[in-house]
Amino acid sequence: MANITIITGSTLGGAEYVGDHLSELLQAKGHQTNVINEGIMDDVLSASTLLIITSTHGAGDFPENIAPLIDQLLSERPMLRDVQYGVVGIGDSSYDTFCEAGAKADALLQDLGAIKIGERIDIDIQAHPVPEDEAERWLTDWMPLLNASN
Numbered sequence: 001m002a003n004i005t006i007i008t009g010s011t012l013g014g015a016e017y018v019g020d021h022l023s024e025l026l027q028a029k030g031h032q033t034n035v036i037n038e039g040i041m042d043d044v045l046s047a048s049t050l051l052i053i054t055s056t057h058g059a060g061d062f063p064e065n066i067a068p069l070i071d072q073l074l075s076e077r078p079m080l081r082d083v084q085y086g087v088v089g090i091g092d093s094s095y096d097t098f099c100e101a102g103a104k105a106d107a108l109l110q111d112l113g114a115i116k117i118g119e120r121i122d123i124d125i126q127a128h129p130v131p132e133d134e135a136e137r138w139l140t141d142w143m144p145l146l147n148a149s150n
């Protein structure tokens, strides 16, 4: 079973709630999880499976609880070749910069050599006011793709 580090980026709590929900579902299937709402570099460096769940704020910006970590990853550029990852983006399609933070996190992790599992989901709260339902559907596809030895 995989050991999954869940790092959330959230301003209003929605992405944190999704993180808690997916954590419970993963645990119910026997995976180990750790939900982190103020992620730091060591959390990423010690992760074997990383699940980033982030909303978008400002104009395509990361929420403040994850922005320092992203900045540090961008500047220090650690190699993450042994890390498998997934990204859940949450946003509102009325913004031009719809789910841009999730897309940026995805591109960054790929750039750092991490192994992408499945496809990223960009959840539109206009269409899905309860994002955890849509995230749960996504998880059903994502979970079987995990390398259980990570």
Ligand SMILES: Cc1cc2nc3c(=O)[nH]c(=O)nc-3n(C[C@H](O)[C@H](O)[C@H](O)COP(=O)(O)O)c2cc1C
Pocket (backbone or CB within 6 Å): 009, 010, 011, 012, 013, 014, 015, 016, 055, 056, 057, 058, 059, 060, 061, 063, 090, 091, 092, 093, 095, 096, 097, 098, 099, 100, 125
């Ligand atoms: C001030 C503000 C700016 C936002 N900017 C964006 C944006 O640029 N792109 C986007 O997709 N959603 C944007 N949103 C929508 C949020 O991402 C969305 O409401 C999300 O559900 C918030 O999740 P959270 O509770 O985890 O912070 C913005 C929301 C607010 C309040």
